Amino acid sequence: MKKITLIIIGITLLVSGCNNSPEPVFDTRLQIVRGKVIGLINDGKAASISIAVAKDGKIIWEEAFGYSDMGNKIRATPHTKYGSGSIAKTITATGLMTLVEKGLVDLDKPILNYVPHLKMRSFVGFEKEITVRHILNHQSGMPSYCEVFFEDDPEGPRDFMETVRRYGIFTFPPGFSYIYSNLGYELMGYLISEVSGTDYSRFMDKNVFLPLKMTETKVKKRGRTIDHSAICYTPDFKRIPDYWASYPGASDICFSAHDLIRFGMFHLKDHLEDQAAILSDETIDKMQESYPSSNTRYGIGWFFDINEAGYRSVHHGGEDAGCDNFMRLIPAEDMALVILCNNEIGDHLSEIQEDICTALIPGFAKSRNQDQPSRQPSEAQRIPERLLGQWAGKIVAYDREIEVKLDIDNAEGAKIILSAQQESKIDLAIVTDNFLLGNFAGMIPTPDGQRHPGKIRLALVRQDDQLSGQATVQQWIEERQANFELSSWIELRRK
Numbered sequence: 001m002k003k004i005t006l007i008i009i010g011i012t013l014l015v016s017g018c019n020n021s022p023e024p025v026f027d028t029r030l031q032i033v034r035g036k037v038i039g040l041i042n043d044g045k046a047a048s049i050s051i052a053v054a055k056d057g058k059i060i061w062e063e064a065f066g067y068s069d070m071g072n073k074i075r076a077t078p079h080t081k082y083g084s085g086s087i088a089k090t091i092t093a094t095g096l097m098t099l100v101e102k103g104l105v106d107l108d109k110p111i112l113n114y115v116p117h118l119k120m121r122s123f124v125g126f127e128k129e130i131t132v133r134h135i136l137n138h139q140s141g142m143p144s145y146c147e148v149f150f151e152d153d154p155e156g157p158r159d160f161m162e163t164v165r166r167y168g169i170f171t172f173p174p175g176f177s178y179i180y181s182n183l184g185y186e187l188m189g190y191l192i193s194e195v196s197g198t199d200y201s202r203f204m205d206k207n208v209f210l211p212l213k214m215t216e217t218k219v220k221k222r223g224r225t226i227d228h229s230a231i232c233y234t235p236d237f238k239r240i241p242d243y244w245a246s247y248p249g250a251s252d253i254c255f256s257a258h259d260l261i262r263f264g265m266f267h268l269k270d271h272l273e274d275q276a277a278i279l280s281d282e283t284i285d286k287m288q289e290s291y292p293s294s295n296t297r298y299g300i301g302w303f304f305d306i307n308e309a310g311y312r313s314v315h316h317g318g319e320d321a322g323c324d325n326f327m328r329l330i331p332a333e334d335m336a337l338v339i340l341c342n343n344e345i346g347d348h349l350s351e352i353q354e355d356i357c358t359a360l361i362p363g364f365a366k367s368r369n370q371d372q373p374s375r376q377p378s379e380a381q382r383i384p385e386r387l388l389g390q391w392a393g394k395i396v397a398y399d400r401e402i403e404v405k406l407d408i409d410n411a412e413g414a415k416i417i418l419s420a421q422q423e424s425k426i427d428l429a430i431v432t433d434n435f436l437l438g439n440f441a442g443m444i445p446t447p448d449g450q451r452h453p454g455k456i457r458l459a460l461v462r463q464d465d466q467l468s469g470q471a472t473v474q475q476w477i478e479e480r481q482a483n484f485e486l487s488s489w490i491e492l493r494r495k
Contacts, residue, residue, distance in 0.1 A: 024063035024078075027053070033355045034063070040348055041066040047233045048076035050340040052261035053356055057270040057334065059261060068230035068342060070237055079216055081229040082340040084253040085318025085325055089185045091217075091263070092249045093136060093301025095208045096188055097283050104195050107133040107300075111140075114191050119161070120168035123396070123468070123489045127170075132191070134174045135184045136300045141172035143459075143470035143487035145183035147448075148243040148251075148321060150480065157222060160190060163246040166398040166448070171470040171489055172461065178297050182250040189249020200248050211276035212266055216256040219248050226254050230342035232322020234481050237343065240322040241480070251320055257338050264329055264336030267314075288314045288331070309363055319344065321482040326353050333361050344481060383410050384433045386462060393492035395471050397446050406467075406492055416458075418442050426458065434462045439474070448486050449473045458490070465494040 026034070030053065040046045048066035052059060064076035084091070099105040105114065110128050112118075122130070124141065134140035145167050149157040167183055193200045201219035209217045218226050222244055232240040245252050255263075265272060267288075269281050287300040297303065302314040311330055318325035324341040326349050337356050339349060358365040391406040395418070405417045414426040414436075421442055428438040439457040443450050454475035460467040468491040475484040 025059055025061060026063060027060040029359045030061050030356060033352065033359055036355065037065055037352060040345065045348060046341055046345050047237055047343050048230060048341065050076050050078055050080055050082065050257040052078060052257040052338045054261050054265050054336045055334065055360060062258060076230060078258045079228065079256045081216055081226055081254040081256050082325065082342060083232060083320055083323040084255060085251055085320035085323050087316050087318035087325055087327055088251045088253040090301040090316045091208065091253055092185055092188050093287060094279065095192055095204050097287060097300065098207050098278055099192065099195055101279060101283055105132060107131065111135055115194055118168060119165050122170040124170060124173050126173050130170065130174045135187060137295055138178050138180050138184060138298050139175050140184060141170040141174050141176055142181045142184050143169065143171045143179060144472050144485040145181050145487060146483050146485040148245055148482055151242045157244045158246050160247040167486060169489060185250035186245060186247040189247055208278065211278045212263060213274050214255065214259040214263060216259045218254050220244060220252040220254055229254055233343040235344055243321060257340050260327060260338045261336055264327055264338060268329055268331060268334055268336055311364055321480055324349055328353055335360060381428060381431055383408060383431055386433050387436060390495040391467055391492040392495050395444060396489040397444055399446055402444060404490065404492060414438065416440055436460045444471065444473050444488060452477055452484065467492040
């Protein structure tokens with residue numbers, strides 16, 4: 001019996017990273033969730049998972065499992081720093097709103113009022129109508145953009161002015177549609193620097209991290225060593241080199257679960273004694289509201305939704321090469337949760353956070369089958385008459401134009417030819433009278449566009465006899481778990 005007890009103790013130390021560490025803060029209502037997390041570590045699904053949960057103004061669970069550095073057998077703790085991924089957007093938005101409260105930035109003024117020297121291009125006009133709020137809400141008409149620069153990349157990080165010259169474009173009118181854009185939040189980071197006259201990193205230290213006592217949160221910079229940080233891994237635990245964006249704001253922050261849960265508690269208006277009120281409660285509410293009322297998806301740095309049981313939450317994920325994170329707040333229940341991982345764990349991430357909410361909020365979970373109509377097999381998608389025919393035009397990339405021919409009919413579907421490339425069939429995802437979304441095998445032959453194999457996604461809007469919108473190169477680097485999305489303007493006319 002003594003031997004069995006020692007084995008159990010050893011396993012507990014391995015998965016929780018608690019060797020010679022204080023006893024973790026833990027609420028027994030979460031025992032089943034904890035067991036599932038331990039199972040993920042033991043089954044080789046995750047290198048490490050760091051979790052923090054707060055309820056009614058108190059941290060009720062704070063614990064880490066597995067290894068932050070597998071090669072050196074360094075165990076993760078709640079104070080281990082993880083790459084932020086896109087959760088940095090919520091933090092950047094918080095910093096920006098401190099400037100709004102001081103009257104230095106107006107959300108509904110044109111962004112060009114604050115950064116007039118940036119060489120951004122609108123192919124649809126409305127340059128002076130694109131506001132700071134449009135950028136924050138992902139409603140500016142700026143297309144998809146995702147790009148990172150690894151430490152062994154000879155080019156990068158690229159100068160931000162050059163990135164804006166290449167990809168700072170607007171392909172739809174402001175307010176036309178929600179289009180998630182990392183470059184938009186890099187612009188917000190740059191705006192903070194321009195308006196404050198202070199480097200983004202120093203501004204965030206002084207105006208967000210230190211006042212909120214987030215002492216384990218830092219902005220990533222090339223050449224800066226961040227102690228006690230988790231190594232990023234592929235799903236099969238191969239180390240991923242360090243990387244950076246062209247400019248911080250959309251990502252490039254490192255934080256611990258302990259710091260991030262306290263950040264969440266600030267946005268729950270828990271008024272912790274050691275945190276300064278860097279924003280008023282009214283401003284915090286504005287960040288989380290649906291404004292205008294037609295905006296039902298993304299506020300100022302926060303996604304929002306209402307689950308099937310009627311609980312409204314604000315949240316943000318943070319998926320990047322070798323990091324998989326989630327932060328959710330349920331304001332009506334004064335509850336926040338944070339989950340940080342140093343490799344991609346897929347659906348397990350959403351399952352963990354759903355299990356935490358279900359354990360703490362009676363009635364939170366509603367059966368996915370309840371009140372859901374049974375799905376009937378859909379008929380083959382028929383292309384509307386208005387889109388049928390032959391179209392010709394061009395893709396306008398940052399350094400060249402590419403001739404495009406598009407042929408659409410209901411017998412053969414949609415086929416496209418780019419310049420001298422072979423004809424490709426378009427896999428159509430959405431087709432209406434005035435909109436077409438699909439992807440095809442192809443390449444935009446800029447230096448960036450042909451760096452890695454991939455495909456091209458089209459998002460086209462019809463106006464009379466013209467189709468226009470964005471053509472986005474999509475590249476996936478498996479060995480580095482990195483996604484690239486580089487967009488250009490496309491315009492076609494009916495022949």
